[in-house]
Amino acid sequence: MAWLLVRLKLRLLRNALRGSRQARGAFIFSCIAAAVVAVLMFLGLAAQRGQSEGVAVAATTFTSLAFGWLILPLLVFGLDSTLDPATLALYPLRTRPLAFGLLAASAAGAWPAANLIGLLGVTVGVARGALGVLFALVAVVLQLLFCIVLARAVTTSLAGLLRSRRGKDFAALLIIPIFALYETFVQLVPRLTAEGKINEHTFDGIDKVLRWTPPGLAAHAIQDASTGHALTGLARLLLLAAIVFLLGLAWIRSLDRALVTVDTSTQAVAVRASALPFAARGLRGTIAARALIYQRREPGAKIFWGIVLVIMAASAVGTVRTPSYLGGLIGSAVIGAAFVGIFNADAIGMTGPAFGFDAMALHSRASWRDYFAGLDLVLLAFAVPLTGLLSFILAFAAGHPLSGFIALAVDLAGVGIGTGLGNMMSVLLPYPVERRVGSPSPRAIDGYRGQVLAATFLILILTGVLLAPVIVAGLLTQHDPAALRLPPLLAASAVYGLGLCTVFRRTAARLAENRLPELCEIAFRSKL
Incomplete structure (x- = not known):
């Protein structure tokens, strides 16, 4: 099942190159953007080698990626039909094999590969020694797995809502905070950086909170293994794996429920037989x-x-x-x-x-x-x-x-x-x-x-x-x-x-x- 869905995903990606000129251009641009992001992220994390705030920067990067995986699928829900479990409801598929297949298919593509390559920058910037590199490889895999399962769990649980008019309103309104964050970034960050108010010590306060989140656990596990605290790092990785496992169980249960529940999001609504105001x-x-x-x-x-x-x-x-x-x-x-x-x-x-x-x-x-x-x-x-x-x-x-x-x-x-x-x-x-x-x-x-x-x-x-x-x-x-x-x-x-x-x-x-x-x-x- 997993290999079948991965091949279907790759076929969809390949067919994008055979579509209209606009679709082909969008696909090529997306792949180029993914490659640029991968290189910049890898270099940015690798540049933290020898820096005291390297683990804080890594934790911030890991958390930012998790938020991206959480929000962006909600915005493209109507564009990517593979996010909607209703497309598979008519097929005689068991839930658990289907979940593993969807998980594997979600990991295929330019952007998951870009995330994986970019995160591997911690093997250079944060990890020290063979044990640190080993922990870094495991932490990167768990981090990417956490992001994919989180995105799937949220879109599956909200699929009925996102298919409705209110859900489309909700997805549309997500554009506003994203636009606000972008405007804030381009307006404030360059000015505060020039004034010296944003520097490497800025991440200290952020890391005090992020270290207890799943992405923060992955980043700090690498540091623990690199500084001789392997048992502490192993405990962090086991805790992260448990969180991913529980999140995966919640997703499978939500997927099972979505496959057998009647879809009411497209039913007709009552029309008021009253005159327009004014x-x-x-x-x-x-x-x-x-x-x-x-x-x-x-x-x-x-x-x-x-x-x-x-x-x-x-x-x-x-x-x-x-x-x-x-x-x-x-x-x-x-x-x-x-x-x-x-x-x-x-x-x-x-x-x-x-x-x-x-x-x-x-x-x-x-x-x-x-x-x-x-x-x-x-x-x-x-x-x-x-x-x-x-x-x-x-x-x-x-x-x-x-x-x-x-x-x-x-x-x-x-x-x-x-x-x-x-x-x-x-x-x-x-x-x-x-x-x-x-x-x-x-x-x-x-x-x-x-x-x-x-x-x-x-x-x-x-x-x-x-x-x-x-x-x-x-x-x-x-x-x-x-x-x-x-x-x-x-x-x-x-x-x-x-x-x-x-x-x-x-x-x-x-x-x-x-x-x-x-x-x-x-x-x-x-x-x-």
């Missing part, structure tokens, strides 16, 4: 009601708002505790407003073929104004409180809470400007989108990436330029009494933003009135 207010209310439902149910909408907030926070985190905090707060508000427009700069393409039903009601310039107004109302209802709240959080973190009102003024004007520019780009630079299997966020189809870049840069530049009066007003009045300057500043900013939003919306309606056939063609080419 539908009695005509086309504007109907579009607003539909957009409100999409904001609640569409995973892509949750990702969009999460990424907007992460980008705002990341753009200000580097200056929030410095004398330049105010520039960081204002820059964060400008970038957040721009991305509100960028992520909604293709309203028609994102609607897809369903736009044909909308087109039947868009027979005049006034109807187009109502159409965009319905979308704008929902965006503003979400954007204003979210961006404003984050601006105040950043201001409190900077120790200057009153400066949050200046950022709020930029938010009030900016989200109106960004929303209006999104309407304009939806008409001037529309593009069809496609949804990849397993991905919650659509992307532009091939041949339309130029429109995406053009709309992005135009909205970024125009938002910054049009917000200049609000920024100048906030800076010039920052030393005046707050009770006198803040109410007029906030009111004028809100009116300014809504005024520009209305101007852009009316201009977009006038342009769209004569481009309905072209816009319908773009919408019909979307694959959602």
Whole structure:
């Protein structure tokens, strides 16, 4: 059974080279990335030879890999059908041989091989002597086995959930913390390293916790064997093996249950026979009601708002505790407003073929104004409180809470400007989108990436330029009494933003009135 499933896995990998050009390119890129990661990890661990913090670095690396094996399978659950036990439910297979086969198949491929090669760097960087190298080889095998069993246990136990709409929402929302961690890494780590706040001693505090985790047990077992404490190292390895064994038993039990349990994740749900809220207010209310439902149910909408907030926070985190905090707060508000427009700069393409039903009601310039107004109302209802709240959080973190009102003024004007520019780009630079299997966020189809870049840069530049009066007003009045300057500043900013939003919306309606056939063609080419 194990050899059969391994051959099937290798056949799938080989068939990827015979697929479309895009699939072949993605497979080749993935293999190259795996090779680069393997080399860098091996060299990084090997470079710890002779370093006092080598075992702490190894424990951190082992733990990071475990988290990667835990999270990434949840994100690619819809792309990799081998993760779903339901694909094997109809075959007369016994659970234990199937589990060993799935375990062996999971260990086949470029990324498991890259993990194995990279982790072997501890044989050079941490291990000392023949006994230390032997312990290192066993520890690396147990570490990789722990990662694979952990990933399989989690995906098997959550398979029914991940197959449902709520599960897809959960998997989609995992993108947000990953994106936040990436932004934090690229913003903070280089600066803290340059300031000397991150060095080899930083890992001491981390290792005090990690040494008691399964990956930490593997790393410290190597050090124990290398320093003459073989029995302690053996005890750590036996404890890690016991954890892997118990986790494997839990996975087999979950797999057995998944193979004989009726799948209810795809059953039909009850549909409420009630009217849409706000539908009695005509086309504007109907579009607003539909957009409100999409904001609640569409995973892509949750990702969009999460990424907007992460980008705002990341753009200000580097200056929030410095004398330049105010520039960081204002820059964060400008970038957040721009991305509100960028992520909604293709309203028609994102609607897809369903736009044909909308087109039947868009027979005049006034109807187009109502159409965009319905979308704008929902965006503003979400954007204003979210961006404003984050601006105040950043201001409190900077120790200057009153400066949050200046950022709020930029938010009030900016989200109106960004929303209006999104309407304009939806008409001037529309593009069809496609949804990849397993991905919650659509992307532009091939041949339309130029429109995406053009709309992005135009909205970024125009938002910054049009917000200049609000920024100048906030800076010039920052030393005046707050009770006198803040109410007029906030009111004028809100009116300014809504005024520009209305101007852009009316201009977009006038342009769209004569481009309905072209816009319908773009919408019909979307694959959602």
